[in-house]
Amino acid sequence: MLPQHAQHSRRYEQNKFVYPVLSRRSRGISIGVNLNPDKVCNFDCIYCQVNRRSEAETRFVETDRLLQELAEMLDFVASGEIWSDPQFHDVPAELRRLNDIAFSGDGEPTTFRNFDAIMEQVAQLKRDRGLDGVKLVLITNASMFHRPVVQRGLAVMDANNGEVWAKLEAGTDAYFQLVERTKIPFRQVLDNITAAARVRPLVIQSLFMRIHGDPPPDAEITAFIDRLNEIQAAGGRLKLVQVYTVARQPAESFVAPLTHAEVDVLAARVRAEANVPVDEYYGPEG
Numbered sequence: 001m002l003p004q005h006a007q008h009s010r011r012y013e014q015n016k017f018v019y020p021v022l023s024r025r026s027r028g029i030s031i032g033v034n035l036n037p038d039k040v041c042n043f044d045c046i047y048c049q050v051n052r053r054s055e056a057e058t059r060f061v062e063t064d065r066l067l068q069e070l071a072e073m074l075d076f077v078a079s080g081e082i083w084s085d086p087q088f089h090d091v092p093a094e095l096r097r098l099n100d101i102a103f104s105g106d107g108e109p110t111t112f113r114n115f116d117a118i119m120e121q122v123a124q125l126k127r128d129r130g131l132d133g134v135k136l137v138l139i140t141n142a143s144m145f146h147r148p149v150v151q152r153g154l155a156v157m158d159a160n161n162g163e164v165w166a167k168l169e170a171g172t173d174a175y176f177q178l179v180e181r182t183k184i185p186f187r188q189v190l191d192n193i194t195a196a197a198r199v200r201p202l203v204i205q206s207l208f209m210r211i212h213g214d215p216p217p218d219a220e221i222t223a224f225i226d227r228l229n230e231i232q233a234a235g236g237r238l239k240l241v242q243v244y245t246v247a248r249q250p251a252e253s254f255v256a257p258l259t260h261a262e263v264d265v266l267a268a269r270v271r272a273e274a275n276v277p278v279d280e281y282y283g284p285e286g
Helices: 063-078 115-128 148-158 173-180 186-199 218-233 260-274
Strands: 018-023 028-034 098-104 135-140 162-167 202-207 238-244 278-281
Touching: 018 063, 018 098, 028 063, 063 098, 063 115, 115 135, 115 148, 135 148, 148 162, 148 186, 162 186, 173 186, 186 202, 186 218, 218 238, 218 260, 238 260, 260 278
Parallel strands: 028 098, 098 135, 135 162, 162 202, 202 238, 238 278
Antiparallel strands: 018 028
16 A cells, blocks of 8 residues: 555546645645646656656646636635545644645646646636635746746746745756756756746755666765755755655666665755755655
């Protein structure tokens, strides 16, 4: 039986686009919104749990259906009815809270063509219910921040208790390509993170793992910390770095989680050498 934080099924009853998750990083219920049901992503990360070799059941976002599913899910969770559901009735009291609406899913959400419009519509649903304390969380690889439609969407988030979780998991071009397998240049991601962090403080999400049995080299971690320091020196604000490892079945068999001790050592280095708050999250260590 998987722990509850590992049960991230994309299907909840008959929904196509919206699903509830007990999130270890949100420390409560996160309502996921999948803007990429076609499973198309501009990254092909070696640790991703999405099976891109199988055909997607849904290829297009039906906006009206997505918004209806989200409205019903907000009411389901905010009313407390969710705690009567078999999947959630054992959730501890301290986690029985609606923390956020998270845009993640089966691809990169900022590639959605109407990103700004969907952000405004979702923010309106939240406002209509008086859920100002519920965050809008964008979980992103930061590859599209330079696009005007994305910048407008981020501005909507800023005005509606938004928080951006931007992926940064490498310090060098070579390691970036090893992990992310993308045509997007590493410099573009770094520049996008820096520019966005000048406007609002960002959360950096950093997954490190064993690749073919080896943890990330010390030199790569040093380079990663250098990138964090360069972002801050350029005026970017980092509110938190999430250092974590593989918790679910990855796409590639040569990927494995770090040990708890390895995560702790890595997190301690980031905390000390980049002078930023760090939260650690562990994999399934037996």
